[in-house]
Amino acid sequence: MPTYTPPLRDMQFVLHEVFNVADEFKAMPAHAETDADTINAVLEEAGKFAAEVAFPLNIGGDTEGCTLDVKTHAVTTPKGFKEAYAQYVEGGWPALSCDPQFGGQGLPHTVNQCVYEMLNSANQAWTMYPGLSHGAYEALVAHGTEEQKKTYLPKLVSGEWTGTMCLTEPHCGTDLGLLRTKAEPQADGSYRLTGNKIFISAGEHDMAENIVHLVLARLPDAPKGSKGISLFVVPKFKVNADGSLGERNPIFCTGLEHKMGIHGNATAQIALDGAVGSLVGEPNKGLAAMFVMMNAARLGVGNQSLGLTEVAFQNALAYAKDRIQMRSLSGVKAKDKDADPIIVHPDVRKMLLTAKAYAEGGRALQIFCTLLLDKAHHHPDEKVRKNSDELVALLTPIVKAFITDNGHISTNACMQVFGGHGFIKEWGMEQFVRDNRINMIYEGTNTVQSLDLLGRKVLGNNGATLKKFGKLIGQLVEEEGVNEKMAEFINPLAYLGDQMTKFTTEIGFKGFQNPDEVGAAAVDYLRVAGHLVFAYMFARMAQVALRKIAEGSTDPFYTAKLQTARFYFAKLFPETATLMRTARSGSKALMDTDAALA
Ligand SMILES: Cc1cc2nc3c(=O)[nH]c(=O)nc-3n(C[C@H](O)[C@H](O)[C@H](O)COP(=O)(O)OP(=O)(O)OC[C@H]3O[C@@H](n4cnc5c(N)ncnc54)[C@H](O)[C@@H]3O)c2cc1C
Numbered sequence: 001m002p003t004y005t006p007p008l009r010d011m012q013f014v015l016h017e018v019f020n021v022a023d024e025f026k027a028m029p030a031h032a033e034t035d036a037d038t039i040n041a042v043l044e045e046a047g048k049f050a051a052e053v054a055f056p057l058n059i060g061g062d063t064e065g066c067t068l069d070v071k072t073h074a075v076t077t078p079k080g081f082k083e084a085y086a087q088y089v090e091g092g093w094p095a096l097s098c099d100p101q102f103g104g105q106g107l108p109h110t111v112n113q114c115v116y117e118m119l120n121s122a123n124q125a126w127t128m129y130p131g132l133s134h135g136a137y138e139a140l141v142a143h144g145t146e147e148q149k150k151t152y153l154p155k156l157v158s159g160e161w162t163g164t165m166c167l168t169e170p171h172c173g174t175d176l177g178l179l180r181t182k183a184e185p186q187a188d189g190s191y192r193l194t195g196n197k198i199f200i201s202a203g204e205h206d207m208a209e210n211i212v213h214l215v216l217a218r219l220p221d222a223p224k225g226s227k228g229i230s231l232f233v234v235p236k237f238k239v240n241a242d243g244s245l246g247e248r249n250p251i252f253c254t255g256l257e258h259k260m261g262i263h264g265n266a267t268a269q270i271a272l273d274g275a276v277g278s279l280v281g282e283p284n285k286g287l288a289a290m291f292v293m294m295n296a297a298r299l300g301v302g303n304q305s306l307g308l309t310e311v312a313f314q315n316a317l318a319y320a321k322d323r324i325q326m327r328s329l330s331g332v333k334a335k336d337k338d339a340d341p342i343i344v345h346p347d348v349r350k351m352l353l354t355a356k357a358y359a360e361g362g363r364a365l366q367i368f369c370t371l372l373l374d375k376a377h378h379h380p381d382e383k384v385r386k387n388s389d390e391l392v393a394l395l396t397p398i399v400k401a402f403i404t405d406n407g408h409i410s411t412n413a414c415m416q417v418f419g420g421h422g423f424i425k426e427w428g429m430e431q432f433v434r435d436n437r438i439n440m441i442y443e444g445t446n447t448v449q450s451l452d453l454l455g456r457k458v459l460g461n462n463g464a465t466l467k468k469f470g471k472l473i474g475q476l477v478e479e480e481g482v483n484e485k486m487a488e489f490i491n492p493l494a495y496l497g498d499q500m501t502k503f504t505t506e507i508g509f510k511g512f513q514n515p516d517e518v519g520a521a522a523v524d525y526l527r528v529a530g531h532l533v534f535a536y537m538f539a540r541m542a543q544v545a546l547r548k549i550a551e552g553s554t555d556p557f558y559t560a561k562l563q564t565a566r567f568y569f570a571k572l573f574p575e576t577a578t579l580m581r582t583a584r585s586g587s588k589a590l591m592d593t594d595a596a597l598a
Contacts, residue, residue: 001059001426001427001428002058002059002311002315002427002428002429003314003315003318004050004051004055004121004122004311004314005051005314006043006044006046006047006048006050006051006118006121007118007310007359007363008040008043008044008047009557010360010363011043011114011117011363011367012040012043013541013544013557013561014363014364014367014541015036015039015110015114015367016036016039017544017548018364018540018541018544019367019368019371021036021039021108021110021367021371022034022035022036022039024371024374024375025108025374027379027380028108028374028375028378028379028380029378029380030106030377030378031106031107031108031374031378034107034108034111038107039111042096042107042111042115043111043114043115043118045091046093046114046115046118046119047118049087049088049091049093049119050115050118050119050121050122050123051118051122053084053087053088054084054119054122054123054126054127055121055122055123056080057078057079057080057081057084057123057126057264058122058123058125058126058264058428058431059428059431060078060079060080061077061078061080061081061123061125061126061263061264062125062261062263062264062431062435063078063263064078064079064263064264065078065263065264066078066205066256066263066264066265066266067256068204068253068255068256068266070254073204073252073253073254074204074206075204075205075206075253075256075266075268076206077129077205077206077207077264077266078263078264081126081129081205081207081264082206082207084126085126085129085130085159085207085208086207088130088159089158089159089160092105093115093130093159094130094133094156094157094158094159095157095158095159096111096112096115097109097111097112098137098153098157099141099157102141102149102153102154102157103153103154103157103158104157108370108371108374108378109370109373109374109377110367110370110371110373110374112370113299113303113366113367113370114367116131116300116303116307117303117306117307117310117363117366118307119131119307120303120304120306120307120308121307121308121310121311122307122311123264124262124265124304124307124308124435125261125262125263125264125265125435126264126265127304127307128201128202128262128265129162129202129205129207129208129265130159130162131300132162132163132164132165132201132202132297133156133159133161133162133163133212134163134296134300135163135165135214135293135294135296135297135300136152136156136162136163136164136165136212136214136293137153137156137157137163138292138293138296139214139231139280139289139290139292139293140152140153140156140214140233140280141153142289142292143231143280143281143289143292144233144280145278145280147278148233148278148280151239151243152212152233152235152239155210155212156212159208160208160209160210161208161209161210161211161212161235162202162205162207162208162211162212163211163212163213163214164200164201164202164203164211164212164213164214165200165201165214165290165293165294165297166197166200166203166213166214166215166216166234166270167179167197167216167290168197168198168199168200169181169195169196169197169198170196170198173199174444174445174448176216176226176229176287177224177225177226177227177228177229179195179216179217179218179229180195180218181193181194181195181196181197181215181216181217181218181272182194182195182217182218182220183217183218183219183230183232183277183279184220185219185220186276189278190276190277190278191217191232191276191277191278191279192274192275192276192277193215193217193232193234193251193272193274193275193276193277194272194273194274194275195217195271195272196269196270196271196272197215197269197270197271197272198257198269198270199257199267199269199442200213200267200268200269200270201265201266201267201268201442202265202266202268203253203266203267203268203269203270204236204252204253204266204268204270205266209237209245210235210236210237210239210245211235211236212233212234212235212236213233213234213235213236213251213270214231214232214233214234214280214290214293215231215232215233215234215251215272215277216229216230216231216232216286216287216290217229217230217232217272217277217286218230219283219284222283222284223284226287227284228284229284229286229287230279230281230282230283230284230285230286231279231280231281231285231286231287231289231290232277232278232279232280232286233277233278233280234249234251234272234275234276234277235249236248236249236251237249238276249275249276250272250273250274250275251270251271251272251273251275252270252271252273253266253268253269253270254269254270254271255268255269256268256269257269259438260434260437260438261431261434261435261436261437261438262435262438294443294444295392295393295396297443298396298397298399298400298443298444298449299366299369299370299373299396299399299400300443301400301404301439301442301443302362302365302366302399302400302402302403302404302439303366303403304404304407304436304439305362305403305404305406305407305408305436305439306359306362306363306366306403306407308407308410308411308432308435308436308439309355309358309359309362309403309406309407309410309411309436310359310363311432312355312410312411312414312415312429312432312433313352313355313356313359313410313414315414315427315428315429316351316352316355316413316414316415316417316418316429317343317352317356319342319417319418319421319427320341320342320343320348320352320417321341321343322341323341323342323418323419324337324338324339324340324341324342325339325340325342325419326339326340326342326345327339327340328340328344328345329345329346342417348417350571351413351414351416351417352413352414352417353564353567353571354409354410354413354571354572355410355411355413355414356564356567357538357564357565357567357568357572358403358406358407358409358410358572359410360538360541360561360564361406361534361537361538361568362403362406362407364537364538364540364541365395365398365399365403365533365534365537366399366403368395368537369392369395369396369399372388372389372391372392372395373388373392375388376388376389376392387468390465390468391465391468391469393457393465394453394457394458394465394466394468394469395469395533397449397450397452397453397457397526398449398453398526398529398530398533400443400444400446400449401440401446401449401450401453401526401530402526402527402529402530402533402534404436404439404440404446405440405446405527405530406530407436407439407440408433408436408437408440411429411432411433411436412433414429414432415429415430415432415433446523446526447522447523449526450522450523450525450526451518451519451522453522453525453526453529454507454518454521454522454525454526455518455522458504458508458525458529459504459507459508459511459518463501463504463505463508466500466504466529467501469532469533469536470497470500470501472536473493473494473497473532473536474497476490476493476536476539476540476543477490477493477494477497479543480539480543481494483546485546486539486542486543486546488566488569489535489538489539489542489543489565489569490539492535492569492573493532493535493536493539496528496531496532496535496573496576497532499580500528500529500532503525503528503580503583503584504525506584507521507525507583507584510586514587516587516590516591517586517587519587520583520586520587520590520591521583521584521586521587524579524580524582524583525579525583527575527576527579528576528579528580528583531572531573531575531576531579532576534568534573535568535569535573538564538565538568538569539565541561541565542561542562542565544558544561545558545559545561545562545565546558546562549562
């Protein structure tokens, strides 16, 4: 059976020692009271909930899955899910980072991010039920009418109701411009929606008394394609004027998908049969409104894989210390045993350190990014808000795709550490691999993320935002460029930073002549950009660790951090050279292959 220990020390290191979040919050009136003690206390409590309530339900949820009663359209979640959710609501967790004007506790996103990392480690399938509500909340805060905010936000914030995002239809996932669900305006100003949605996470369940669906649909006179999509809020139960629940709205779960992982989460087929909804935002501008939700969700998906990477690492490490097989190549290590623990073998270490480095780099990036999000929302200086917002936009596809791809590499590596036992269900490792796999697909596949990064976020503004990130690297290089002890971290970072401009210009130039060149390079490009960002994170972490050691600290945490950073630069970062080479090889070997694919 797997175990899970919340990585509070590493979170505190990143939050307080690397990014000094409490000082940053002091500059934001909305968060000025959030000090380090408050953050630590919240994370400790959340860690207990994750480890003691959500984690014990993870394997059962996977085995049991959700069930649908086709007659009543009711979905039953696995044993214990409902009770855990009630406890979560009772503890006030859904409200943590929500706006106090809607009943929230107003804590920074950065804190919520860490809470969610732990919940995802503990039980990704369960965590998606409250997780989806955050996206619905964000979309309604940004685009809802006063009436919609009053009706839905307090209940989403308290967790009494949950949210969903209903985009996908059988014939369209990536290309939402093809969607067919119709919305007919009614005389009373409402709309009646008809159509079929598929793959809707947390689309139906027994954990909350109402479900607030945010649905993309087309108005009768809408232009074709993505410019003709509008966003609607469609509750499972209609809401009376006094806020009480009214009659059942005809938005029904008609089937549940049988899938590779996250079995505890209901992936629902949803039929809308004249369901009553109200328009969110402007007609035909639904995709833009939905993007608020999707961007929040993309950061959330990166966080899912961060959680799985961490829990897989913890279990693989414990196993590698315990399992004895063969002797070390460099001589017997455990003389009192018949064989050495497998952690002595170089490749086992490589697998463990890969997961460790991807977890620690991912944690630093997620915290860095959500701190920017807090600044974008709450910093008093407009310039800082704008700058932070732009950086979040640049980093979002990297968080989503790089961290989930790394989650795939890491959970597989950790399963491999177990040998054949990793493939056997009882150890829990294969579940981490299966659960992680969807993170590379939903919320826009990782290919789509790479096109968003290279096409829109980088080439779309002539590399202006990338240069902003480059400036941060430049500052660090300037600070530490003469520090010999930092050279092993700073030099590769500075080198890649320099190369990035030329690399980007080259692809941009080729793409200008032939757009397929961008499509052919994008996935490799995103991975290179991911390493650029991780290298910056590891250099910042190494900087702090070296300072602490120089100040006389003997805490082994800092030595471990340096060793992980060294591993990262020696064994993971160098793939950037190959990636740049394959990106530069262009589109010809892909697009001139009709005979090969005939
Ligand atoms: C378990 C699960 C939960 C989900 N939850 C939700 C949810 O809550 N709400 C919701 O609305 N949807 C949800 N989805 C749907 C999910 O977001 C889509 O499956 C995903 O966006 C991909 O769409 P698709 O499956 O139609 O694949 P397609 O769009 O058909 O893509 C097929 C392949 O083509 C590639 N491709 C497509 N277009 C391009 C392009 N322009 N350039 C390069 N490659 C391209 C894709 O990357 C992919 O590899 C969920 C899906 C699953 C499986």
